[in-house]
Amino acid sequence: MHTKQTQNINDGYIKFHCEHTNTTWNSDLLPLSETRKNLIEKLDTFRTKIFDQQFIGMYENGIGYGNLSHRIEENFLITASATGGARELGIDGYTLVNNVFIEKNTVQCIGPLPASSETMTHAAIYLSAPKVQCILHIHNQIIFDTMITLNCLSTAKEIPYGTIEMALALKNIAKNNPLEACIVMQGHNEGVIIYGTSINHVESQLTFLCNEIKKIHCENCKKGEHNG
Numbered sequence: 015m016h017t018k019q020t021q022n023i024n025d026g027y028i029k030f031h032c033e034h035t036n037t038t039w040n041s042d043l044l045p046l047s048e049t050r051k052n053l054i055e056k057l058d059t060f061r062t063k064i065f066d067q068q069f070i071g072m073y074e075n076g077i078g079y080g081n082l083s084h085r086i087e088e089n090f091l092i093t094a095s096a097t098g099g100a101r102e103l104g105i106d107g108y109t110l111v112n113n114v115f116i117e118k119n120t121v122q123c124i125g126p127l128p129a130s131s132e133t134m135t136h137a138a139i140y141l142s143a144p145k146v147q148c149i150l151h152i153h154n155q156i157i158f159d160t161m162i163t164l165n166c167l168s169t170a171k172e173i174p175y176g177t178i179e180m181a182l183a184l185k186n187i188a189k190n191n192p193l194e195a196c197i198v199m200q201g202h203n204e205g206v207i208i209y210g211t212s213i214n215h216v217e218s219q220l221t222f223l224c225n226e227i228k229k230i231h232c233e234n235c236k237k238g239e240h241n242g
């Protein structure tokens with residue numbers, strides 16, 4: 015049995031419309047092929063690594079942050095809403111997004127849980143950059159602050175996460191950067207998006223970003239600007 019649910023996820027200023035068909039994996043509506051199963055397992059292993067670095071997780075107030083998606087067939091898989099706190103999600107933590115209407119701020123998805131509230135952002139990138147396969151959204155204050163200082167690729171301060179404006183801004187960035195990018199979302203504190211043509215490609219960009227930022231902060235240490 016499955017039920018169709020519609021809900022508005024509201025974080026204070028956004029209304030993201032999610033049409034969720036609630037069903038388990040490996041059911042008639044959501045068959046679990048070997049390909050799907052293998053991809054979800056690979057994604058979840060990667061997500062656990064990211065979780066262990068605290069780039070995905072849960073704030074003290076219980077609000078989860080960070081999410082991960084991957085293209086599959088004509089659609090994409092994304093971590094479900096409110097899953098940030100779990101170290102391992104397993105198959106039930108992933109939802110299949112099967113339709114996106116950016117202008118209507120509406121997403122249709124199917125799975126045991128509704129899709130992440132940042133699904134629209136991921137969808138915009140996939141729509142505009144056909145070669146992109148994997149998108150990771152992380153939260154980290156040091157990376158966020160440093161990327162702003164360095165004038166990295168960014169979305170404007172006025173654009174809050176989860177909005178149509180954010181989706182359109184990322185659509186533009188992805189058009190001009192069709193294979194890879196690290197983007198700081200200035201209007202979404204701590205928010206950074208990294209995408210690429212594979213899970214490994216995303217991972218290597220994150221590693222590179224972390225190393226560059228470490229170098230910068232170590233130079234500050236050497237100058238005695240801060241201790242430790």
Ligand SMILES: [Zn+2]
Binds near residue numbers: 079132151153
């Ligand atoms: Zn976020």
